[in-house]
Amino acid sequence: MSKKLLLKDAHIEGIRYLETYRKQGGYTAAEKALKMTPDEILEEVKTSGLRGRGGAGFPTGMKWSFLAKPEGVPRHLVVNADESEPGTFKDRYLMEFLPHLLIEGMLISSYCLGSNVSYIYIRGEYSWIPDILEEAIDEAKAAGFLGKNILGTGFDCEIYVQRGGGAYICGEETALLESLEGKRGNPRLKPPFPAVKGLWERPTVVNNVESIAAIVPIIDITGAEYAKIGIGRSTGTKLISACGNINKPGVYEIDMTITVEEFIYSEEYCGGIPNGKKLKACIPGGSSVPIVPANLLLKTVNGEPRYMNYESLADGGFATGTMMGSGGFIVLDEDQCVVEHTMTLARFYHHESCGQCTPCREGTGWMHKILKKIEKGEGKMEDIDLLWDIQRKIEGNTICPLGDAAAWPVAAAIRHFRDEFEWHVKNPELCLTQNYGLANY
Template identity: 50%
Template sequence: MTTLTPVLTDTWDAERSWTLETYLAHDGYAALRKALTMTPADLVQTVKDSGLRGRGGAGFPTGMKWGFLPPDDGKPRYLVVNADESEPGTCKDIPLMMASPQHLVEGVAITSVAINCHHAFIYVRGEVLHVYRRLLAAVREAYDAGYLGKDILGSGFDLDVTVHAGAGAYICGEETALLDSLEGRRGQPRLKPPFPAVEGLYARPTVVNNVESIASVPAIVRLGADWFASMGVGRSTGHGLFSLSGHVTRPGQYEAPLGVTLRELLDMAGGVRAGHELKFWTPGGSSTPMFTSAHLDVPLDYESVGAAKSMLGTRALQLFDETTCVVRAVSRWTDFYAHESCGKCTPCREGTYWMKQVLRRIEAGGGADGDIDLLLDLCDNILGRAFCALGDGATSPVTSSIELFRDEYQAHIDGHGCPFDPAASALFEYTPKTPSNQPGVLAGAGGH
């Protein structure tokens, strides 16, 4: 497999690709016209038959998620699109919304027909003001052309779409925290059950899907479930956006069938930057266990990546060459998770804080012989005990890096500093090990 599959990206190189005019020139809204002639049950079954799985990280079957909604009682039900993209390394939804927002808007309309929703919400990360403005313009164009609003295309179906800007919190990527934020509350995860399908936005049945998941729906309806299922491997069907960043010659978005390998993607991306070799990489963002060059041929599908002890996640492929200190990289990721913890549960709130302190101590040259096992113990007290997946994700880079690069951690401890950047470690002061004090306690603070 060495070819790309431009479906969501098919108009990205067109002039003014973000406009409705360009989208209509590439079969835009043909799928919505078809969907309005189908029953909601048939639409849900089509997506189920396609095998489309959630593109936000968890990989749950999209059609099955729609099918969890209780029988229609005549009262409101909602669709919420999770566009709060903030996982370190993840950069697929924002380019998609910038380059071709109408893919998403049409997907929202079709999904709303399928679940009988008459008010949908797109929750966008507040910092990306340019994306927020572009989505607002795209929704306005769709209203003006009759693809949204009252009596869509003369079908009798009404749909309003609200684009909402969040205040910038990683935790709001968790679907129930997003719903609380959308309702005007502080973004914190809810206790489940009840799940959003039963009691979501405004305590009504709600479907929450990722941008890429919803944007993939129009092509499935237009071209058929068999077309989509013909791509990919096994239970991981279809195409997806693979985001290559870091030490790669041509970083960017590569849309390919699931099951493509990093080796194949690197061939198309010009390889690792000249003169260097791949050291480690993430298959799905910083919250997925890292891989090394030994995993270049692991098929990037849910089952294969899971069998290799990681997660496909958001397909955020961050590549690091041999010049990168793994302790430094993991320490920076842990700083992020500690900062973004909502503080609702003790394991995540306290655990990420202490992981951050121990990692900084090791990086600074004040590490003690027991610090590696201390990190693993901290991870063990977070994993499976946190209120939501943020805590679990925060442990992944720590545990996987120790498993793959324990010698590098030990070199920091034995050499009293970073072997990659001794001068930076010398900026720290640490208390050497003696019988009269606790080993490796930092006397100063800093970073590099």
């Protein structure tokens, strides 16, 4: 059984409220941290090996150490709660059931970074969660954990919740900052990174909800103890939101030493695939990461078992491996049609492209159009090559990674399931009545 650090109290009734959270030891990590110096906290975070839980896996301690500190310029912590990656709903779970864990993590992080005004930017569709967060903020403030002179330390901190308008692009950190400033959420060129020029051109750390929540156990048990959990550079625990063709969809906390096979089939996690169906493929890190067929999902290219961690999932690079990403684990059984699935994702990226970069604006729509044609049985063999060509011309040629995120699923689908695309071209009459999965798997 995986060790639980974040969700250990999630089942306790009333844990959303300060009184119950305190009874479970809540805010003792903050009390401990506020007696440490900011540099000591930073050292703990670096030692923990925590990697950003939003998807990129960038080392959190390193990001914090990049924060510029020009004299007299305010600095900010911004929590990215714009969780919009299809298949990803772990941050929603954290905020809904454990809002004080996030607030406590923000208090410790704000103190370490020197942020007196910190923000939570939350996606518009999570319409009921800002009230939960604001209630927790009010409770924390009334108890002296936020506001002026927190616990008599002289440190002041306010936290504000900002609702997004429901655009996927606003999860990209610089688009998020633009939106927070009241502008249209168009991504900025990087560098400069937000750590140097972020919100209102001030040094800003943008971190995912889960990353900030993880600061609490890191301070609680120490960075060194946190680093002992997991394996290699995949330290600590990770939240996975599991969905698709599995018996037990939900949010699971894993310690990154379990295999993909164990995660899918064991009763503790996904509980296997309904109706005894065969596993066809999986997208383990949210819709942006490459789809992997079952044979490669359960074994690495070297024939080793594939583990649920950053290194093992990426084994083989983009040609055969995939990514841990945001931990949105989507399972496809033998009846699913990869072409239809890829077309659905292409429609999403086309709809969500901000339109700033030509390859993304034009390419996502073009890919969607071709995929729709192929899926309906109206495609030609050349369309598959054209699709390949378009995705290659998008990847790496846009300001933000939305272009890559739109290109990779198409590339991986063609690379691993070309026969399925060809079946659609060769069997136009069957496309209307059945899918490749049902016909051939």
